[in-house]
Amino acid sequence: METERVQAIATTTKSQDTIPEEFIRSEKEQPGLTTFNGPAPDIPTIDLKNDHQDQTNIARLIANASQEWGIFQIINHGIPAEVIQKLQSAGKEFFELPQEEKEKYAKAPDDKSIEGYGTRLQKEIEGKKAWADYLFHNIWPPSSINYKYWPQNPPSYREANENYAKHLKLVVDKLLMYLSLGLGLEGNAIKEAVGEDELEYLLKINYYPPCPRPDLALGVVQHTDMSAITVLVPNEVQGLQVIKDDRWINAKYIPNALIIHIGDQVEIVSNGKYRSVLHRAVVNKDRTRISWPVFCAPPPEMVVGPLPQLVNEENPAKYKSKKYKDYMEKNKLSLNSTKVSSLQDFDGKCEMLKMNHVSVLVKKWTWIPDNLDNLYSCRCGLTCLWTKSAVLADKPDVLLFETSTPPSQRQKGDPLRAYMDLEAERRRSGFEDIFVGYHAKDDVQSTYAGSLFHNNRNYYLSHEKNNRQKGDPLRAYMDLEAERRRSGFEDIFVGYHAKDDVQSTYAGSLFHNNRNYYLSHEKNNNTLVYWSSSRCLPRRNQLAKKLLTLLPYHSFGKCLNNVGGLDMALHKYPECANDPNSSPRWYDHLHCAMSHYKFVLAIENTMIDSYVTEKLFYALDAGAVPIYFGAPNVQDFVPPHSIIDGTKFSSTEELAAYVKDLANDPIAYAEYHAWRRCGVMGNYGKTRAVSLDTLPCRLCEVVSRKGGRNS
Ligand SMILES: O=C(O)CCC(=O)C(=O)O
Numbered sequence: 001m002e003t004e005r006v007q008a009i010a011t012t013t014k015s016q017d018t019i020p021e022e023f024i025r026s027e028k029e030q031p032g033l034t035t036f037n038g039p040a041p042d043i044p045t046i047d048l049k050n051d052h053q054d055q056t057n058i059a060r061l062i063a064n065a066s067q068e069w070g071i072f073q074i075i076n077h078g079i080p081a082e083v084i085q086k087l088q089s090a091g092k093e094f095f096e097l098p099q100e101e102k103e104k105y106a107k108a109p110d111d112k113s114i115e116g117y118g119t120r121l122q123k124e125i126e127g128k129k130a131w132a133d134y135l136f137h138n139i140w141p142p143s144s145i146n147y148k149y150w151p152q153n154p155p156s157y158r159e160a161n162e163n164y165a166k167h168l169k170l171v172v173d174k175l176l177m178y179l180s181l182g183l184g185l186e187g188n189a190i191k192e193a194v195g196e197d198e199l200e201y202l203l204k205i206n207y208y209p210p211c212p213r214p215d216l217a218l219g220v221v222q223h224t225d226m227s228a229i230t231v232l233v234p235n236e237v238q239g240l241q242v243i244k245d246d247r248w249i250n251a252k253y254i255p256n257a258l259i260i261h262i263g264d265q266v267e268i269v270s271n272g273k274y275r276s277v278l279h280r281a282v283v284n285k286d287r288t289r290i291s292w293p294v295f296c297a298p299p300p301e302m303v304v305g306p307l308p309q310l311v312n313e314e315n316p317a318k319y320k321s322k323k324y325k326d327y328m329e330k331n332k333l334s335l336n337s338t339k340v341s342s343l344q345d346f347d348g349k350c351e352m353l354k355m356n357h358v359s360v361l362v363k364k365w366t367w368i369p370d371n372l373d374n375l376y377s378c379r380c381g382l383t384c385l386w387t388k389s390a391v392l393a394d395k396p397d398v399l400l401f402e403t404s405t406p407p408s409q410r411q412k413g414d415p416l417r418a419y420m421d422l423e424a425e426r427r428r429s430g431f432e433d434i435f436v437g438y439h440a441k442d443d444v445q446s447t448y449a450g451s452l453f454h455n456n457r458n459y460y461l462s463h464e465k466n467n468r469q470k471g472d473p474l475r476a477y478m479d480l481e482a483e484r485r486r487s488g489f490e491d492i493f494v495g496y497h498a499k500d501d502v503q504s505t506y507a508g509s510l511f512h513n514n515r516n517y518y519l520s521h522e523k524n525n526n527t528l529v530y531w532s533s534s535r536c537l538p539r540r541n542q543l544a545k546k547l548l549t550l551l552p553y554h555s556f557g558k559c560l561n562n563v564g565g566l567d568m569a570l571h572k573y574p575e576c577a578n579d580p581n582s583s584p585r586w587y588d589h590l591h592c593a594m595s596h597y598k599f600v601l602a603i604e605n606t607m608i609d610s611y612v613t614e615k616l617f618y619a620l621d622a623g624a625v626p627i628y629f630g631a632p633n634v635q636d637f638v639p640p641h642s643i644i645d646g647t648k649f650s651s652t653e654e655l656a657a658y659v660k661d662l663a664n665d666p667i668a669y670a671e672y673h674a675w676r677r678c679g680v681m682g683n684y685g686k687t688r689a690v691s692l693d694t695l696p697c698r699l700c701e702v703v704s705r706k707g708g709r710n711s
Pocket residue numbers: 204206220225232234239240279280281290291293336
């Protein structure tokens with residue numbers, strides 16, 4: 001399918017005063033609501049005229065701007081105005097060519113390389129599209145150039161770009177030198193740390209056509225550049241905005257100036273002394289804006305980390321050293337990193353901890369299961385007491401509130417106030433020191449993926465006594481009873497004693513849940529979909545009804561119930577009863593019931609970024625394929641090719657047809673389970689690692705870093 005270019009969309013919206021829905025940003029992002037129009041300081045402008053006579057002073061100005069702003073403009077930089085003009089007219093002429101001509105340089109969708117002509121296809125944060133088309137190609141060093149991505153038309157294109165690259169190199173070398181000198185380092189320290197003469201220069205042309213509603217759309221969503229530094233040539237239409245003191249302010253257009261962005265790699269090598277700048281681009285109602293950023297980035301294999309000269313006891317390394325390609329991979333191979341990725345990292349330095357033990361007192365009523373109460377051994381030797389008992393935590397370091405509001409005042413010496421809200425809207429109480437929510441940008445993230453949400457978790461250990469041939473799976477046998485008897489046929493023995501192959505103590509909290517349920521090995525071939533919901537919200541119910549009229553299903557909850565009443569799961573699947581003598585609660589056999597179906601319908605109450613709740617994870621754990629309606633960025637949280645995202649279909653009929661086809665195609669269906677066999681987890685491992693199960697340690701770590709009561 002051909003991608004629709006923004007340039008084409010812009011010609012049809014020209015005479016209108018609306019834009020397609022997918023370009024309308026949330027209120028948090030809309031430039032009309034978030035641009036600061038009051039008096040604001042200008043981005044620093046640095047004059048490089050006669051700079052060789054005044055190196056110390058220029059180094060100081062550049063260092064100050066890079067620390068305070070992460071961005072500055074330079075004038076009298078030595079690139080002749082004519083060279084820049086030729087670069088600009090060649091680029092502009094290319095974008096004004098007929099569409100077929102531009103499409104010759106289009107990047108194929110499966111092409112991993114970033115070079116080529118294109119439109120940002122994937123929906124970004126908040127699930128919206130950017131109002132821009134672009135062209136990417138390398139311009140330096142010559143060995144990195146791939147001329148197939150360089151337009152043949154206009155004929156002046158190649159010379160204009162080669163000429164610009166040659167001049168630009170001198171400017172970049174000079175800037176990297178000043179950045180080093182500004183930190184009291186040898187002049188070549190930073191350049192060496194980001195790849196020296198292998199530093200790759202990637203040119204991007206951003207083409208932002210006129211937009212009838214510039215107050216609602218964005219040309220480029222907020223991000224920092226992943227490069228070492230970026231040198232940008234703008235045209236005369238203003239549009240670059242940067243964050244300064246929490247406000248979006250405009251970068252002034254200065255004829256012939258170059259705009260220099262500090263990118264993530266310089267932030268890293270400077271160990272945070274220089275900051276990469278958070279910026280975005282807005283668009284114009286009547287005029288086309290074009291910009292020519294050149295991202296100067298390390299070669300992919302280069303390991304980038306804080307310069308050893310800048311690391312000592314008082315300034316521990318704030319960043320891990322990583323190959324640049326791994327850094328890019330983590331930021332999803334785009335040249336821009338949205339500072340908020342979907343999942344929080346849990347890998348900070350141990351030296352950042354200020355306390356060895358932290359106690360958390362959970363206050364008032366909360367949704368947190370009681371069985372989270374425990375004494376935890378965390379990373380870096382930190383211990384963490386998590387309890388609802390004020391007797392056990394008589395001098396807590398932090399108080400955790402969920403459904404109640406923390407005290408409005410906190411004196412030094414009082415415990416910190418943590419506040420948790422896992423509901424879709426995630427409202428802060430306004431009185432907390434630490435905010436816990438499901439979003440990566442909250443102080444502590446808590447996803448719904450852990451086993452504690454799932455109560456009864458299962459494991460399966462083979463009792464089969466047959467021999468094992470080379471190539472067969474290993475046989476693990478577990479006996480946690482006092483006598484610890486081996487089966488005699490296992491390859492790995494799990495017991496409670498240190499001398500067993502794998503020790504499993506009784507100390508974990510998971511052990512104290514209701515244990516063991518059964519998962520069906522067979523799937524129902526006639527009834528395809530499992531559905532259970534007892535809060536019949538109108539929108540969700542409608543959606544479910546529309547889909548389920550097209551597919552055979554069983555609905556066990558109150559909504560659309562078709563199995564003859566409530567609590568029928570055990571009736572239908574008696575093997576799900578663990579203990580026939582006890583009266584189980586619905587969640588005791590939830591996974592077991594689901595496991596009889598190929599598909600489980602999971603619809604979130606609220607559909608916003610990162611709000612992926614236990615409904616989805618229950619289905620995955622039960623060995624079903626979820627049909628999911630919810631967070632637009634759900635793919636960040638689940639194994640690759642493991643769910644059907646219902647929102648990606650153009651109609652319910654199309655979705656139902658897809659599900660039916662899949663049910664009848666064993667190979668295609670098996671592909672949805674490939675991740676389990678092949679261990680291709682994507683982010684899923686991390687999603688689980690960042691769940692409620694590990695919340696105690698992660699919260700305690702944050703408390704310890706802050707210094708607890710002394711902070
Ligand atoms: O067009 C601009 O001024 C900014 C573009 C940008 O930030 C980018 O492409 O990374």
